[in-house]
Amino acid sequence: MIDFRPTATDEAMLARLHAEALICRRHARAFDEREAEMIPDVLPEAAAFEAEAKANPLPKPGPDDTPPAVMMMLQTMAAYWGDYSVRLRRSTSGGLGNAALMAAGTEAQKAKWGQLLLSMAITEPGCGSDPSRVSTTAVLDEQTNEWILNGEKIFVTTGIRADGVVLWATLDKSAGRAGIKSFLVVKGTPGFDVPHKEKKLGIRADDTAAYVFRDCRIPRENLLGGDESIPKQSSGGFRGVMKTFNMTRPLTAAMGLGIAEAALDATREALTEAGVELDWATGPGGMGRLSAAAERFMRLETLFEASKWTVLQCAWMAGKGLPNNLESSVSKAHAGSAVRQITQGCIEILGAMGISREHLFEKWMRDSRITDIYEGTGEIQRLIIARGLLDYTRDDLK
Numbered sequence: 001m002i003d004f005r006p007t008a009t010d011e012a013m014l015a016r017l018h019a020e021a022l023i024c025r026r027h028a029r030a031f032d033e034r035e036a037e038m039i040p041d042v043l044p045e046a047a048a049f050e051a052e053a054k055a056n057p058l059p060k061p062g063p064d065d066t067p068p069a070v071m072m073m074l075q076t077m078a079a080y081w082g083d084y085s086v087r088l089r090r091s092t093s094g095g096l097g098n099a100a101l102m103a104a105g106t107e108a109q110k111a112k113w114g115q116l117l118l119s120m121a122i123t124e125p126g127c128g129s130d131p132s133r134v135s136t137t138a139v140l141d142e143q144t145n146e147w148i149l150n151g152e153k154i155f156v157t158t159g160i161r162a163d164g165v166v167l168w169a170t171l172d173k174s175a176g177r178a179g180i181k182s183f184l185v186v187k188g189t190p191g192f193d194v195p196h197k198e199k200k201l202g203i204r205a206d207d208t209a210a211y212v213f214r215d216c217r218i219p220r221e222n223l224l225g226g227d228e229s230i231p232k233q234s235s236g237g238f239r240g241v242m243k244t245f246n247m248t249r250p251l252t253a254a255m256g257l258g259i260a261e262a263a264l265d266a267t268r269e270a271l272t273e274a275g276v277e278l279d280w281a282t283g284p285g286g287m288g289r290l291s292a293a294a295e296r297f298m299r300l301e302t303l304f305e306a307s308k309w310t311v312l313q314c315a316w317m318a319g320k321g322l323p324n325n326l327e328s329s330v331s332k333a334h335a336g337s338a339v340r341q342i343t344q345g346c347i348e349i350l351g352a353m354g355i356s357r358e359h360l361f362e363k364w365m366r367d368s369r370i371t372d373i374y375e376g377t378g379e380i381q382r383l384i385i386a387r388g389l390l391d392y393t394r395d396d397l398k
C-alpha cells in the first residue's frame, strides 16, 4: 500500500526544517536586493541553532517512516519554504554536476571527484532546450593525451562556488546527439574562466554564472564514463546523462512548491487576520457560501495539493527503482505552471500588500518563475509526456 501520511518522526524532522527555514527567510530580502554579492556559506545564527538541535536530537527514522526518496522531496519543500537561495549552512556537495557524475562516471571518477561541488554546464548562447545543439568542442590531442575545450556556457547554477563542472561538449558536430560527451573540468585549469554572475528576474541571490573555455586542456581520462566512441545508430552516452534529470526534475518541482506553500501560508494568515472565513467543511455546494477571496484561495490550495502528489508519487517510484521518466516530467510540468498561478493568485487576492516590497509575495512570484524554465521548460516536459503517453517519436513532434 502507498501511504504518504507523515509519521511523528517525519513531522519532527519537518518541524526542525521549518524552524531553520524561518531563520533563512529573515535574510531573504537583503540578499535579493544585493544581487551582485555572494551569500555567506554560514549564517550568523547557525552555531546557536545547531547547538540547540544537538541538545535535542531527532528520533532516527525507521522502516515505518516515510521512505528517504519521498522524504527528500518534503525536506526540499520545507527548506525552500524559507527562501530559495539563503541557507543556514551551505553544503559543499550536491550540485547538478554531482548527480551527473554519479549517473555516468566510472567508479574511479566517482572516487576521484565525488567530494567536489560540481556544477553542470549544458546551456550556451545558441543552445538551451535542445541540448543536441551543443557547439562547445572537445578535440583530442593524441600527442599529449589531452582534450582541448573551446566554447561558452551561460546560466550555470552554483557556477561561482563550484569546485568544478561537468561540461557538455561535442566531439563531432555532424554526429548530432551521439557526438556529445560530458567532461569533468576542475576550476583553476588554464583556459577555464568565470567572467560574471548572471543578473536575473528572480532567485537573484542565487549563484548563477557564465563560463568561457579557450584552448582549455584537460587530461584524456576526464571524459565522464570514459567511452570515446561515437555510435552510428544511437544517442550514445547522451541518454545515460539525461537520466540524471529523473530525480532532479521532481526536486526542482519540490523547490518551487516550497515557495508556493510559503505564499499560501502567508496569504492564509493575512486573510484570517482580515476575518475571511476559510472553511473546507462548508458541505456540498458550500463554495457558494464563501467569499470570492476565500474561494479563490481554496482553489489555489487545491492546485498546490495536486502538484505535491505528483512529486511524491514520482519520488516514491524512484525509491522503488521503477522507471519514472514520464512521471518526473509530469511533476515538473504541473508544478511549473501551478507555482506561477499560486504565487500570482496570492498577489491578486492581497492587492497592494502582494505587490509591496515590504512583504515577500512579489519576491516569491519572481523566485518561483524559474521552476518552469530550467531542467527543461514546461513546453519541453509536455513533449516528453506526449512521447511517453502517446508513443510519439522525437521526429513526430519536431
Ligand SMILES: Cc1cc2nc3c(=O)[nH]c(=O)nc-3n(C[C@H](O)[C@H](O)[C@H](O)COP(=O)(O)OP(=O)(O)OC[C@H]3O[C@@H](n4cnc5c(N)ncnc54)[C@H](O)[C@@H]3O)c2cc1C
Binding pocket: 096, 119, 120, 121, 122, 123, 127, 128, 129, 130, 154, 155, 156, 157, 158, 200, 203, 208, 370, 373, 374, 375, 376, 377, 378, 379, 380, 383
Ligand atoms: C537561473 C537559471 C539557472 C540555470 N541553470 C542551468 C545549469 O545549471 N546548467 C545549464 O546547462 N543550464 C542552466 N540553465 C539554462 C536552462 O536550462 C535553459 O534556460 C532552458 O533549458 C531553456 O533554454 P533557453 O533559455 O535557451 O530557451 P530556448 O530553448 O531558446 O526556448 C525558448 C522558448 O521556446 C520554447 N521551446 C523551445 N523548443 C521548443 C519545442 N520544440 N516545442 C515547443 N516549445 C519550445 C521553450 O519552452 C521556451 O519557452 C539555467 C537557467 C536559468 C534561468
